[in-house]
Amino acid sequence: MRPVTVYDIAREANVSVATVSRVLNNTAPVKKETRDRIVALMNKHQFQPNALARSLTRKETGMIGFILPDITNPFFPEVLSGFDYEARKLGYTYFLCDTISTNEENQRLYDRQYERESQYLSLLMEKQVDGIVMIGGRVDLAKPDPALAHELEEVAKRVPVLLLNGSLPKTKLNRVAADQKLGAQLAVQHLIDLGHRDIAVIGGFSKMTNTQQRLAGFRTAMKDAGLPVHREWVMTEGFSVEKGQEFTTHLLNAKRRPSAIFCMNDLLAIGALKAAHRAGIAVPEQLSIVGYDDIPQATYCIPELTTVSLLSQETGRQAARTLDKMIAGKKVPFLQTIVPELIIRETTAPYQP
Amino acid sequence: MRPVTVYDIAREANVSVATVSRVLNNTAPVKKETRDRIVALMNKHQFQPNALARSLTRKETGMIGFILPDITNPFFPEVLSGFDYEARKLGYTYFLCDTISTNEENQRLYDRQYERESQYLSLLMEKQVDGIVMIGGRVDLAKPDPALAHELEEVAKRVPVLLLNGSLPKTKLNRVAADQKLGAQLAVQHLIDLGHRDIAVIGGFSKMTNTQQRLAGFRTAMKDAGLPVHREWVMTEGFSVEKGQEFTTHLLNAKRRPSAIFCMNDLLAIGALKAAHRAGIAVPEQLSIVGYDDIPQATYCIPELTTVSLLSQETGRQAARTLDKMIAGKKVPFLQTIVPELIIRETTAPYQP
DNA sequence: TGACAAAATGAAACCCGTTTCATAAAAGGG
DNA sequence: CCCTTTTATGAAACGGGTTTCATTTTGTCA
Numbered sequence: 001m002r003p004v005t006v007y008d009i010a011r012e013a014n015v016s017v018a019t020v021s022r023v024l025n026n027t028a029p030v031k032k033e034t035r036d037r038i039v040a041l042m043n044k045h046q047f048q049p050n051a052l053a054r055s056l057t058r059k060e061t062g063m064i065g066f067i068l069p070d071i072t073n074p075f076f077p078e079v080l081s082g083f084d085y086e087a088r089k090l091g092y093t094y095f096l097c098d099t100i101s102t103n104e105e106n107q108r109l110y111d112r113q114y115e116r117e118s119q120y121l122s123l124l125m126e127k128q129v130d131g132i133v134m135i136g137g138r139v140d141l142a143k144p145d146p147a148l149a150h151e152l153e154e155v156a157k158r159v160p161v162l163l164l165n166g167s168l169p170k171t172k173l174n175r176v177a178a179d180q181k182l183g184a185q186l187a188v189q190h191l192i193d194l195g196h197r198d199i200a201v202i203g204g205f206s207k208m209t210n211t212q213q214r215l216a217g218f219r220t221a222m223k224d225a226g227l228p229v230h231r232e233w234v235m236t237e238g239f240s241v242e243k244g245q246e247f248t249t250h251l252l253n254a255k256r257r258p259s260a261i262f263c264m265n266d267l268l269a270i271g272a273l274k275a276a277h278r279a280g281i282a283v284p285e286q287l288s289i290v291g292y293d294d295i296p297q298a299t300y301c302i303p304e305l306t307t308v309s310l311l312s313q314e315t316g317r318q319a320a321r322t323l324d325k326m327i328a329g330k331k332v333p334f335l336q337t338i339v340p341e342l343i344i345r346e347t348t349a350p351y352q353p
Numbered sequence: 354m355r356p357v358t359v360y361d362i363a364r365e366a367n368v369s370v371a372t373v374s375r376v377l378n379n380t381a382p383v384k385k386e387t388r389d390r391i392v393a394l395m396n397k398h399q400f401q402p403n404a405l406a407r408s409l410t411r412k413e414t415g416m417i418g419f420i421l422p423d424i425t426n427p428f429f430p431e432v433l434s435g436f437d438y439e440a441r442k443l444g445y446t447y448f449l450c451d452t453i454s455t456n457e458e459n460q461r462l463y464d465r466q467y468e469r470e471s472q473y474l475s476l477l478m479e480k481q482v483d484g485i486v487m488i489g490g491r492v493d494l495a496k497p498d499p500a501l502a503h504e505l506e507e508v509a510k511r512v513p514v515l516l517l518n519g520s521l522p523k524t525k526l527n528r529v530a531a532d533q534k535l536g537a538q539l540a541v542q543h544l545i546d547l548g549h550r551d552i553a554v555i556g557g558f559s560k561m562t563n564t565q566q567r568l569a570g571f572r573t574a575m576k577d578a579g580l581p582v583h584r585e586w587v588m589t590e591g592f593s594v595e596k597g598q599e600f601t602t603h604l605l606n607a608k609r610r611p612s613a614i615f616c617m618n619d620l621l622a623i624g625a626l627k628a629a630h631r632a633g634i635a636v637p638e639q640l641s642i643v644g645y646d647d648i649p650q651a652t653y654c655i656p657e658l659t660t661v662s663l664l665s666q667e668t669g670r671q672a673a674r675t676l677d678k679m680i681a682g683k684k685v686p687f688l689q690t691i692v693p694e695l696i697i698r699e700t701t702a703p704y705q706p
Numbered sequence: 707t708g709a710c711a712a713a714a715t716g717a718a719a720c721c722c723g724t725t726t727c728a729t730a731a732a733a734g735g736g
Numbered sequence: 737c738c739c740t741t742t743t744a745t746g747a748a749a750c751g752g753g754t755t756t757c758a759t760t761t762t763g764t765c766a
Contacts, residue, residue: 003511005752016716021754029713051479052414053752056405057721063480066449072434072649077424082459084424084451093480096419096449098437106435106666126404127416127446158356241653270653277655296425297650300594300623302630313459358722369746374724382743406722409751 004045013038024049055128064094064323065124067117069136070108071098074295075265075312079135079164082316090324095124099137113137114148121155131160131323139166140208160326164319165310167209174326176318176336178310180210183340184217187262187290187308190342192225195351196260196288200233202247202272203264211236214264214292233258244271245278252279252287259287259351266291266298269305273347284349294343303346310340357398366391377402408481417447417676418477420470422489423461424451427648428618428665432488432517435669443677448477452490466490467501474508484513484676492519493561513679517672518663520562527679529671529689531663533563536693537570540615540643540661543695545578548704549613549641553586555600555625556617564589567617567645586611597624598631605632605640612640612704619644619651622658626700637702647696656699663693 006020013020015034022028023038030038041047055061064087068076080096087094099116101109117138124132132155138148149171155161156173163175191199201218204211215234222229232254235247244263251258252275263269269291276283283289283303291298294309315338325332359373366373368387375381376391383391394400408414417440421429433449440447452469454462470490477485485508491501502524508514509526516528544552554571557564568587575582585607588600597616601624604611616622622644629636636642636656644651647662668691678685 003752006754007752017753018717018755019715022715025754027754028715031714034714048475048479050409050481050752052405052409052481053721054754055721056403056409056723056752057754059721061405063448070434071424071430071437072427074425074427074430074649077427077430080449081423081425081451081455084449085455093448093450093476095416095446096433096437097446098434102434102438102666122401123446126401128403128405267653274653274655296427297653300620300627300650301653302627302655313455359724360722370723371725371747372745375745378724380724381745384744387744403722406751407724409722409753410724412751 003050004047005050006047008045009038009041009047013041059128060130060327061128062092063127063129064092065097065120065127065129065132066094067097067099067120067124067132067134067137069098069110069113070100071096072108073267074297075293076135078295078312079316079319082313082318083133083320084316085313086317086320086324090320092130092320092324094133095127095129097124114145118148118151121151125155125158129159130327131162133162133164133319133323135164135166139163139168140210141166141168142207142209142212144168144171160323162319162323162326164315165210169209172334174322174332174334176315176322176338178315178338178340180213180340181217181220183292183308183310184214184262185221186217186340186342187292188218188221189225190306190344190348191260191262191288191290192221192227194260194288194348197227197351198233198256198258199227199260199262200230200235200251200258201262201264202235202251203238203243203268204236205239206236211264218262236264239265239267241267241271241274244268245275246271248272248275249279252276252281257287260348261287261289263289263291266293266295266305266307269307269347270297270301273301273303273305284347285352288348288351290348298343299345301347306345306348307343308340309343311338314338356403357400358403359400361398362391362394362400366394413483413680414481415445416480416482417445418450418473418480418482418485419447420450420452420473420477420485420487420490422451422463422466423453424449425461426620427650428646429488431648431665432669432672435666435671436486436673437669438666439670439673439677443673445483445673445677448480448482450477467498471501471504474504478508478511482512483680484515486515486517486672486676488517488519492516492521493563494519494521495560495562495565497521497524513676515672515676515679517668518563522562525687527675527685527687529668529675529691531668531691531693533566533693534570534573536645536661536663537567537615538574539570539693539695540645541571541574542578543659543697543701544613544615544641544643545574545580547613547641547701550580550704551583551586551609551611552580552613552615553583553588553604553611554615554617555588555604556591556596556621557589558592559589564617571615589617592618592620594620594624594627597621598628599624601625601628602632605629605634610640613701614640614642616642616644619646619648619658619660622660622700623650623654626654626656626658637700638705641701641704643701651696652698654700659698659701660696661693662696664691667691 291307298305644660651658
């Protein structure tokens, strides 16, 4: 059966479609009697306006595109959840655009991510979304490919684009981002306050902005405390549990060991925890570990992770509110900074010689 | 600047919009010369067809609604990721509809979930999605509210609806679902094979179908082995880490302790692990633990969780393929069963008196 | 009761594609 | 070279709403 349209309602109510539309949207006064008749018919037929038709004329869809690299990375659902909360309240629906590739064996491949981002951008434009949020992927590049950056700016001319937790230098796109450097400083300062002097950093990808910033925070904290940074205690290129395990095993097998490890994310920290456990080293008594991101799993480990919270939910909420303002044509600050918090749990303890 | 339309292209190419449309969709032969001219103009102006207008006439949108209870529950991103993989290949975009409520403090509230599901259903209808996938929430109800069930069936009359991992008895809606009972049997049989006789079950919600089925699997396995089920060793109403910890602490404090615990999901198992650790009980030497779901975190714990995999990714993929067929009007089996697998890792060991 | 503003409503254009139907042009067959 | 197909193309309707503009009613106040 064909869905009921405003024409059907209009015919049966002996009015024009214009009047039906007015009742539907409350855009102009309609005589009470007429209105009641129309409303009754709408209920009777369970009339649901066709959003496509509506959006076509209104030139707004209430749809947003949310582009992220990998929904199975637990950090993103947190952000998304905050975004969802506000977006829903503001009347938006959103397309989830995951840019990761997986092969048939469900292994994640990051190689064609940017290509996929581009595909999604143009798909979202066709779908006439009101705005686009991007997190991860190309947004995290310290040196963005000029072509990519240009493409994003072109898109941003047509529809509001908001970047989360990244930067994309040289472009001037609006952003909501946590202060990554400060987060790292907080973490490392905490270790220093506990008496640690031999501190290693593991993880991250050197070409990513956030890695560079966190590393800068690490260096600043060390420098401020007059502590040296050993080259062999800075191990990058990886963000997974496996990598964390690998890095840590390596550190623990060296002749000189750090007494504390600052991990670029919680997954790495979980890996570090596993490596320490396998090596028979007690955490936090013999080795302090600090993570980054405060994913839910940080409290699932034994012991629970001390970590830096980027207030992921809050970031998502902020994003929705900001994007809504941009869509409404209001001015918003170019950069909204989220101030990270150190969450002290169980993986850090005072240094014991 | 106003986006370029087929009319703009047509005017500049000195053809009618019909011809432009034909070039766009390859629906009829167009003289090579003309086609080239039009294609060139499209590229020149970066023409992107308006998907709204297109969908309006075609009566298909390539959009799907994916309704789930809580994206921060790590089980769902897995399913979603599999779904995404196939859906993308098949040319669909999807709206993510999270039905959980959170308050300002980011606490999750499950009380208004069904209400939200209903809202999303009607929103998705308005948006003219081509199909709807539902997982969790109302789908897991062993005794569905008749009104809710009726609503879903009404929706299903207009647009293909596919339920994942649930049942909704008495309705005849298509489903893709793991064999929950078998999964539980696999897990419990494994414990029995290891020599355990004192086995407890924790978690789940008694009004949910999957809980009832898993419980049935537990009972069957026990009965087949001639083992008794102690009432006080069956503890339900909860699915979280905290609950797992609470249940397990309770079990370990009792005068008689089980030697193995079957948990209704991995989160509970992680909680059990934490409780055992706090109580100074070694896993798996003194206590064997089996989880359910095989979420990624199952390998992050120490020791790594033995658990039942529901092949979440595969479920998602299957869902996408099946829904696509339904949309195409092809016949699909009412129920597609996913056969769970037992993943033996480190939290189970032979019974030691 | 007349004058004028406000309320109520309809006709028609518009949004941007797709599709049908009709016509014109080119190609193939005898 | 004429007739029949096939190819190529345009005009116009359509999908389902919104919105402008004009017109008719109704209400209010002097």
